[in-house]
Amino acid sequence: NCLWLSTLLMLLLHFCLVIPKLTTDAYDLLPAPGGxxxxxxxxxxxxxxxxxxxxxxxxxxxxxxDFHHPHQLKEGLECFSLDLPDQPETLEQILVDCRDTLKYGxxxxxxxxxxxxxxxxxxxxxxxxxxxxxxNTNMFTYEVSPVFVLMEECLLKKMQSILGWSDDVGDGIFCPGGTISNLYSILVARYHFYPEVKTRGMGVLPQLALFTSEQSHYSVKKSAAVLGMGSENVFMVKCDESGKMIPAELESSIVTAKEKALVPFYVNATAGTTVYGAFDPLNAIADICQRYTLWMHVDAAWGGGLLMSDRHKMKLQGIERACSVTWNPHKMMGVPLQCSAILGLLQECNDFGAEYLFQTDKNYDVSYDTGDKSIQCGRHVDVFKLWLMWKAxxxxxxxxxxxxxxxxxxxxxxxxxxxxxxxxxxxxxxxxxxxxxxxxxxxxxxxxxxxxxxxxxxxxxxxxxxxxxxxxxxxxxxxxxxxxxxxxxxxxxxxxxxxxxxxxxxxxxxxxxx
Amino acid sequence: NCLWLSTLLMLLLHFCLVIPKLTTDAYDLLPAPGGxxxxxxxxxxxxxxxxxxxxxxxxxxxxxxDFHHPHQLKEGLECFSLDLPDQPETLEQILVDCRDTLKYGxxxxxxxxxxxxxxxxxxxxxxxxxxxxxxNTNMFTYEVSPVFVLMEECLLKKMQSILGWSDDVGDGIFCPGGTISNLYSILVARYHFYPEVKTRGMGVLPQLALFTSEQSHYSVKKSAAVLGMGSENVFMVKCDESGKMIPAELESSIVTAKEKALVPFYVNATAGTTVYGAFDPLNAIADICQRYTLWMHVDAAWGGGLLMSDRHKMKLQGIERACSVTWNPHKMMGVPLQCSAILGLLQECNDFGAEYLFQTDKNYDVSYDTGDKSIQCGRHVDVFKLWLMWKAxxxxxxxxxxxxxxxxxxxxxxxxxxxxxxxxxxxxxxxxxxxxxxxxxxxxxxxxxxxxxxxxxxxxxxxxxxxxxxxxxxxxxxxxxxxxxxxxxxxxxxxxxxxxxxxxxxxxxxxxxx
Known part of the structure; x- marks a missing residue:
């Protein structure tokens, strides 16, 4: 009897307190007084x-x-309209919009x-x-993101130690996806060999050559284009039947590039290709990079997760010899999108000392203001979900x-x-x-x-x-x-x-x- | 009496059902059976x-x-430890971690x-x-983001019409922050004048010159460095007392650049500078860009929001003459971070036809697969919050x-x-x-x-x-x-x-x- 009454009471409360209010609009929500x-x-x-x-x-x-063609969704389905109004909708309609967005996704x-x-x-x-x-904060300074900035540092150190790097090697950053991470690697490599590029541009450099396998992610080519190196100067090295880069082919590509008067400087090895999931032979590639003094990057966006498994991590043997590594926890580690790390030295390369943002006379240790090592200014907090999942x-x-x-x-x-x-x-x-x-x-x-x-x-x-x-x-x-x-x-x-x-x-x- | 009983019942339910369960760990959550x-x-x-x-x-x-210095937070405060464990924590501890993260933020x-x-x-x-x-999805294809991809299109069209552009001009994209948006603008401008740069690189181009005001955001200089143009080829045009670019100074900078055998191609005008909030005189700048056939970009990351106000939008008069515009709804429009748009033509510039991702033989209109106009591959969904706020x-x-x-x-x-x-x-x-x-x-x-x-x-x-x-x-x-x-x-x-x-x-x- 009482249970029945209490259920009724709760239902009544629900209808009295919540539903009618939702016919009001967003202006009654906080920060409105009494909202x-x-x-x-x-x-x-x-x-x-x-x-x-x-x-x-x-x-x-x-x-x-629940599949629909673009034109069907655009024409509107059962009152689901994408159009942006001049006047506010009620909060009730907002809830309907939320339900519909999920329904058609x-x-x-x-x-x-x-x-x-x-x-x-x-x-x-x-x-x-x-x-x-x-x-709702921003990674650029410790001032507005004290906890998240420290979590990022903590995660980067942990990931570096898992890679097999010592504590004093490199820093790194979380950035918006594997393509941007790979772009960073090329940027840093270029700066490492030719620091003058930052102020003077590509015009004062020789024509550079990059190397990546024909089955690697298209981001290497795309990044080379963005960075002003030209996609045709990216050599697509042949792979074997299983999708792995053939080291001898890498070496002959390097020789070919030199014969064409290009200057090889960067090799991307892939740990986990997009289609086959193949792992390039990292040690053999590292040997070649050492011999020719080339920057070795490992795109482990997809394969990096295997480093977490004692059973499978040997597939990435040699990754500790890389100069930089891309590793996307939002792939194999199941972290919600977006969560991608580039590991390797960044600071000098992107530092522009924007004093109005990164003042040096603050009341705390400003080495924790990370904004100046990023090519972004504002940066979304991508680390907390990974940190929390690691705890859990x-x-x-x-x-x-x-x-x-x-x-x-x-x-x-x-x-x-x-x-x-x-x-x-x-x-x-x-x-x-x-x-x-x-x-x-x-x-x-x-x-x-x-x-x-x-x-x-x-x-x-x-x-x-x-x-x-x-x-x-x-x-x-x-x-x-x-x-x-x-x-x-x-x-x-x-x-x-x-x-x-x-x-x-x-x-x-x-x-x-x- | 019954109200009292029902309250007691609810409390009991709460303690029996929820609290003790939280001493279990994350493995009991979904997708675990019965989770x-x-x-x-x-x-x-x-x-x-x-x-x-x-x-x-x-x-x-x-x-x-609740301010603490980095070393204080790193040493741990009242059981709040940033360290990443080998073994899982209980869900109860995860909740404590969440509370602490907010407390020290x-x-x-x-x-x-x-x-x-x-x-x-x-x-x-x-x-x-x-x-x-x-x-938890990705903007790169309609296949996995049907609703969000259409919302993006809808928002971009609306924002373009607010800029005063006609429907058939330009597309655009939401990307991770204003700096990346500004980088896109330079990238697109370069491609517009020198499409060969994509395949052949900066080596085949003349030395380019860019122009922006001395009070503009540092992202123009940073992007020029990233794109291989060299930060010293960015001319910092003088501003008047109120922080606005002086058109005559722009013109004399252009002449100076030409005298140095540089090729001017891009002008960034700022609508809302970072420090003073000044608006550059867009029409006067547009006139100069027209005279010298230069790409005119408007960085309205901060000032773009004023276009929403009948009272203030005249401060951006002339923006309709821009070739590209950066506009960050996460600033003046109060949208949660991150939400930044670059408006202007992008597709050809970044298109690399990665067939393994962007197949052309799909069962729907693949022009809605937006991945190939972005320099990112995966891309976070930044549009839904803006779309929902616009509705509300x-x-x-x-x-x-x-x-x-x-x-x-x-x-x-x-x-x-x-x-x-x-x-x-x-x-x-x-x-x-x-x-x-x-x-x-x-x-x-x-x-x-x-x-x-x-x-x-x-x-x-x-x-x-x-x-x-x-x-x-x-x-x-x-x-x-x-x-x-x-x-x-x-x-x-x-x-x-x-x-x-x-x-x-x-x-x-x-x-x-x-």
Whole structure:
């Protein structure tokens, strides 16, 4: 009886206190006088929506996405309008907008979202982001970010020690993604060899040459273009069958560059390529860099996470010899986007002593004002979520998480071996990438050749399209070199279990045989 | 009686269900089987901490900050340790860590935080960020960010129409901060005049010259260095007394550059300088750019917000003639960090056709895959909070907010005029920046000169240090040109009222007269 009454009471309270208030608008929220109650009510409603989203995303019975074409979303669906009004909407409508935004989005935390190197939804990481956005501050000075600046220092030191660097080597910075991290590495290398470039520009330098493998991330080429070096001066070094840079090819590229009167100065080695997940032979590359006095960068954006695992870290042997390293915790370590580190010396390279921002006569140790080592001025706080997750998991927890993802890759690979008549694989996984073709019944009898290739090329996009329209699972595909479109499955989502892999294979068969 | 019982029941439920569970660790949270209840309980506890923080931040009785030196925080305060463990902490400890992180941070939403161009804590903006981090996706393709990609397009179009550009001009992108936005503008300008730079590098170009005012943001110089143009090829054009670029000086700098055999190509005009908040004369600069066929960029990172106000937008007259514009909604529009737009054509400039990411054979209109116009690959979702705030305030709401901040600046300025015997002002405010010296009693009788200047230079840092230690208010200071350290007060925080300005002036007097 009392329980029944109390439930009724709570419902009444809910309707009296919260709902009618939400017909008011944002001007009644804090900092409006007396806005506290409404603010709490509104944010609590938002949180209820988010909690519902999080738990639904973890259920296999939910769709991964509810696909609509751009024109459908733009025309407006069930009162969901993207248009920006002149007059305010009610808070009630704002809540509807929040629900709709999530409804038409993609559940990247769903156990069957296997589309991207960044996936999953770490609950502690999300809590970290919620706090970060509530603290709403900027990394540029200790003055406005005392705690976050120290957390960054602490994380960078830890990551450096995991790389095998001594305490006094390098600093580093968290920056907006792996491409910017790789750009930093080239910038720092250029400054190291030619400090005059900062004031005088590329005009006073010889024509520089950069080296990276043909399967490396496109950011090396893009960064070279941005930095004024020209993408054609980036030598794309040949890889072996498994996607690793061939050291002898690197050496002959260096010789070729010199013959063309270019000056080699920078080599990017990849630890975990985007498509195959291959690891370049770091020690052999380091030997060459040493011989020719070149800057060795390791792009471990994707593979860096394996350093957390005792079982897999040997795949990055030699990384301790790198001059700089890119490592994205938002990939294999499951940290919410965005969280990317560039490790290596930065300070002098970007220092412009903007005195109006970085005064030297402050009341604290201004060496903690990090703004001047960044090419950004304001910088988002990307470190707290990682710091909090590290507290919550410990180094060992990250290790187990990585192991689990690689076990999933092994399982998928083994399944592909078993059902080889049906699905044709392409490459043994070293990271959590598994690449394979699906050969539909109509192609199974056909002999290899351009005709079959042309048809096979259309299979993955067709199946992917059907997956998206059905919303049952998401996985990537791409061509590579002379290989026509094939699927790339990647595991970085701790929610994914073997049953999801079984489902994926069945689903591909189902959708592929239509 | 029943109310009493129901309260008791709720308390019991709270203790039975939530608290004891939190002695478990992060592995029991989702995606662990049966982890839903604990996940909801944990996140709700986090939210309770955040709601408490938000309401406390809006109270004038709270401190703006609880200052500690770096070494104090690093040594650990009351069990708050920054160290990263090997083993997981309990969820209970994670909550303590969250509380401590906020405790030792700076309340940038406090009505008396006047330290930075970005301040305030917009409740709808915070809700937007909470949702963004829960959605945890990436802007690079429509495939994984259908809604956010369309919201970006919608916002960019709206902002372009507010600039006065027609619908078919330009695109743009949201990127990590004003410095990167300004870097984009130079990159695009260079590509516009010398498309071969992308493949061949700066070596095949003449030595380029850039122009910006001596009071502009340091990002122009920094970007020129990054892009390989050399900081010494950036001409710092003289400003008048009020901080505006002098058009005749721009023209004579262009002539000087040409005489030195440099090739002028880019002019940055500032709409809202960092220190004085000055607006360069955009039409006069546009005339010069037209005459010499130069790219005209407007850095309206700080001043762009004034375009939302009918009362103040005329200060940016001529911006419609710019080739590209930087506009940071995270400054004057009060959007949580980070939210910065570069408006202008980007696509061709950064396009590298990375086919493994941006396949052209997808099942939807791939022109919505924005990744290839960015120099980033992965890109954080910075648009949702702005979109949601626009819904909640309407364009008019942003306008009133801007007006309010500028009224605060006028009020402070007027107060300084009144008490001119005590506080000495330096410059008439055009934006919400108010710059002034505080002359302590000991200096009031002293004649102007190097002696007095040397002593006056130390006043602002000393008062600022005391403010921070006391935690009562935060305001910036800096020297500029031949002017010794002076205070810069900026208003972008909608929570700030006249009473806070009165408090600031009293507090400066109190702390300055010690």
């Amino acid at each position: 506290e109650e409404l603010t709490r009510g509104f944010l609590q409603e938002v949180v209820d929506i988010l909690l519902g989203y999080i738990s639904k995303s973890s259920q296999r019975s939910s769709k991964v996405l 993609v559940r990247t935390g769903h156990p069957r979202f296997l589309n991207q190197l960044s996936s999953g939804l770490d609950v502690v990481g999300v809590a970290g982001e919620w706090l970060t956005s509530t603290a 998991k410990g180094s060992e927890g990250f290790g187990s998480q990585v192991n689990k993802c690689l076990e999933n890759a092994e399982y998928l690979y083994d399944q592909l071996l078993v059902v080889t008549g049906n699905l044709s694989f392409d490459h043994t996984p070293e990271h959590s990438n598994v690449c394979f073709w699906y050969i539909p019944p109509s192609l199974r009898g056909q002999p290899p050749g351009p005709d079959r290739d042309a048809r096979l090329h259309q299979v993955a996009p067709r199946i992917k399209g059907r997956m998206m329209e059905k919303g049952s699972v998401m996985i990537g595909y791409q061509p590579l070199g002379d290989k026509v479109n094939f699927f790339r499955c990647v595991f970085s989502n701790p929610a994914t279990q073997q049953e999801d892999i079984d489902f994926l294979l069945d689903e591909i068969t189902r959708l592929g045989d239509i | 839903e209840e604990l996940t909801r309980g944990f996140l709700q506890e986090v939210v309770d901490i955040l709601l408490g923080y938000i309401s406390k931040s809006s109270q004038r009785s709270s401190k703006v900050l 700076v309340r940038t939403g406090h009505p008396r935080f006047l330290n930075q161009l970005s301040s305030g804590l917009d409740v709808v903006g915070v809700a937007g960020e909470w949702l963004t981090s829960t959605a 305030k309407g364009s008019e709401g942003f306008g009133s907010q801007v007006n309010k901040c500028l009224e605060n600046a006028e009020y402070l300025y007027d107060q300084l005029l009144v008490v001119t015997g005590n506080l000495s002002f330096d410059h008439t405010p055009e934006h919400s920046n108010v710059c002034f010296w505080y002359i302590p009693p000991s200096l009031r009788g002293q004649p102007p000169g190097p002696d007095r200047d040397a002593r006056l230079h130390q006043v602002a840092p000393r008062i600022k240090g005391r403010m921070m230690e006391k935690g009562s208010v935060m305001i910036g200071y800096q020297p500029l040109g031949d002017k010794v350290n002076f205070f810069r007060c900026v208003f972008s925080n909608p929570a700030t009222q006249q009473e806070d300005i009165d408090f600031l002036l009293d507090e400066i007097t109190r702390l300055g007269d010690i």
